[in-house]
Amino acid sequence: MANVIKLRKGLDINLKGKAAEEKATIKSTGVFALVPDDFVGVKPKLVAKEGDDVKAGGVLFVDKKHPEVKFVSPVAGKVSLVERGDRRKVLSVQVTSAAQQEYVDFGVKNVAGLNGEEVKTALLDAGIFAFFRQRPYDVTPNPEVAPKDIFVSAFSSMPLAQNFEFALKGNEADFQTGLDALAKMAPTYLGVSAKQSAAALTGAKNVTVTVFDGPNPAGNVGVQINHVSPVNKGEVVWTVNPEVVIFIGRLFNTGHVDFTRTIAFAGSEVKAPKYVTMLVGQQLTTLVEGQISTDKHVRIINGNPLTGIKACKDSFLGAQATEVTVIPEGNETHELFGWIAPRFNQFSASRSYFSWLMPKKEGYVLDARVKGGHRHMIFSGEYDSVFPMDIYPEQLMKAIITGDIDKMEQLGIYEVAPEDFAVAEFVDSSKVELQRIVREGLDMLRKENE
Secondary structure, three states, X not given: OOEEEEXXXXXXXXXXXXXEEEEEEOOOOOEEEEOHHHOOOOOEEEOOXXXXXXXXXXXXXXXXXXXXXXXXXOOOEEXXXXXXXXXXXEEEEEEEEOOOOOXXXXXXXXXXXXXXXXXXXXXXXXXXXXXXXXXXXXXXXXXXXXXXXXXXXXXXXXXXXXXXXXXXXXXXXXXXXXXXXXXXXXXXXXXXXXXXXXXXXXXXXXXXXXXXXXXXXXXXXXXXXXXXXOOOOOOOEEEOOHHHHHHHHHHHHHOOOOOEEEEEEEOOOEOOXXXXXXXXXXXXXXXXXXXXXXXXXXXXXXXXXOOOEEEOOOOEOOOOOOEEEEEEOOOOOOOOOHHHOOOOXXXXXXXXXXXXXXXXXOOEOOOOXXXXXXXXXXXXXXXXXXXXXXXXXXXXXXXXXXXXXXXXXXXOHHHOOHHHHHXXXXXXXXXXXXXXXXXXXXXXXXXXXX
């Protein structure tokens, strides 16, 4: 029987516009792209040039430091644009898909007959290893450093998040093959929610299944690592999104890459929230056109409202994104009496608003406003009340801000990623950008240790 870990700290944020569990398909604009910034810690070196023909699975660019880490095209077609920014930084590599899709043949492989090194080589060649992340630093892993463990969280507790159990339907065999492959490389842990019952999750083979019961951020893989096998200095843990596990299974079962995933198209400004089948890197234009409110300014987010990245209709589905959410921007809202109003229809993490009298309200409409300026950070215990890890979050923040590397290490920075502070950032009355600060701290520490 799976071990059950109950978490008490955290905060569930019930937002309006949850995706209905029905799948839809959309037409593509024909333009797809890989965005190097989606792969944290990678410095791209171009392999394909504008005008080159590529197959699905063909290499577009590699990591300068580790050329064996390849980044491949999700479709067959022609490289139509290498978009560059300041100092010629590569912003995206865009491919216009061909009418007839051709795939690089990596060969069907029986995972049971492979060893860990052979599995890793296959994932590197097919560009799937690029989707892995590692702790410490929350970056694309160095393939030369073996991990002590691999963690997969099969659920997200963020607001408007994708229900992976629904997205998994029809992909159960590929998911198990993916887990088998991961287990060849290192002991693998699968975190599932107490609300999940799919046999492919609760009865997964060759992995250690742990059930997590508690509020957001219980679904964060960092929270799960902290409670199962904490990361100490000098240790490395790989983390893999569950959709990527399906990609791995498809590779070994079919012999080619297929980056198709089921995303939640959600949010209060989406006319008909639902699940949509898309490819990684697919342009969002046909997803949002005619499907979002036009009577107000809105924010399109590549991801969920707490950790996602601001996007536009011409952006591309992020490499790690499992949701595209749309919420009001809020820049045209004018509230009578401001904060002193009773606010029955607005969410509050404390009892500042009377909305706490309606705990089962169907969903709140929150906009993108910060609602207040930057203030001094006060050690009030706000972060700790929603932070279910054995770490002192306020003290860690202070150590990062002051650049105290020794203190950062002592306080557990090797275990965290920016997303672990998303809920703390949401409730923070000082309006401090905690996720940005954590990212800067991780980058600082990585540079120091290289």
